[in-house]
Amino acid sequence: MTTTDEHMKRGTDWLSKGGLRPTRQRVALACLLVGDGEHRHVTAESLYSDARDSGESVSLATVYNTLRAFCEAGLMHEVTVDGTKSYFDTNTHDHPHFFWEDTGVLMDAPTDQLEIARLPQAPAGAEIASVDVVIRLRRA
């Protein structure tokens, strides 16, 4: 099977895992996101321009709506690192991030190299939903 076929299969499989209709736009975005099996960190704008670059016709509003739908379906996670824009991550496991302050690039940090020995206990009446760790980087 060709690389493209493989990408396509990964994309559609991923969509059906989330119970989402495989429309042309969604399949295109899904392939861009998980087609090669790697995790990806995107903003609505970056995914939009990736789509246009690869010749796909999708509107920006649909990219926004689709990313929201992917998150609601549990296929992606929103990562909050920069007040001005939202980042979306295809890796839905709780894991640390590197954030380059100068370029605004978000990357995974190696999970196995983070070890939290002790964590503050949740206040009464609360439980911990997730622990976000963002390692902010500056050019040395």
Added chain:
Amino acid sequence: MTTTDEHMKRGTDWLSKGGLRPTRQRVALACLLVGDGEHRHVTAESLYSDARDSGESVSLATVYNTLRAFCEAGLMHEVTVDGTKSYFDTNTHDHPHFFWEDTGVLMDAPTDQLEIARLPQAPAGAEIASVDVVIRLRRA
């Protein structure tokens, strides 16, 4: 000395520590932020309404500009926990936060109860600017 005098002194001292002119508006906001010696987490809107509630006349734009000025002067830190609004913290040390997902309230988490045994090393050419730890809470 009265409580108000003390608040006023803390506020003006804090401003001069940042090398900022003690204008009426800045002194008022500074007193609200550090007057009682406690750390505080605010948004522009919340500080604006606190100011109006205490009878101070400040415009919302000035609250925004002032919070920015306080951050640039190193008196406060911006905390990114919610894509839709910016939070500002009077505690400028690197420390963990609790974030209540339902109410949007941000609080300090006890620093001494967090122990990071191992941290991913910064990629080549980078150095760690800060490590943000946000513990997201949901109502149990």
Added chain:
DNA sequence: TTAAGTGCAAATTATTTGCAGTAAG
């Protein structure tokens, strides 16, 4: 006196929504 600070109202940026049209099951 003069450079910095303030307050509007208008501008900007990221994102969401209403609604008419299109397509998937």
Added chain:
DNA sequence: CTTACTGCAAATAATTTGCACTTAA
């Protein structure tokens, strides 16, 4: 067929900015 999805354009929300006016040093 029927309900969900898409695409625009307009709406919204948080924040910033331009500019005339005020005030601290």
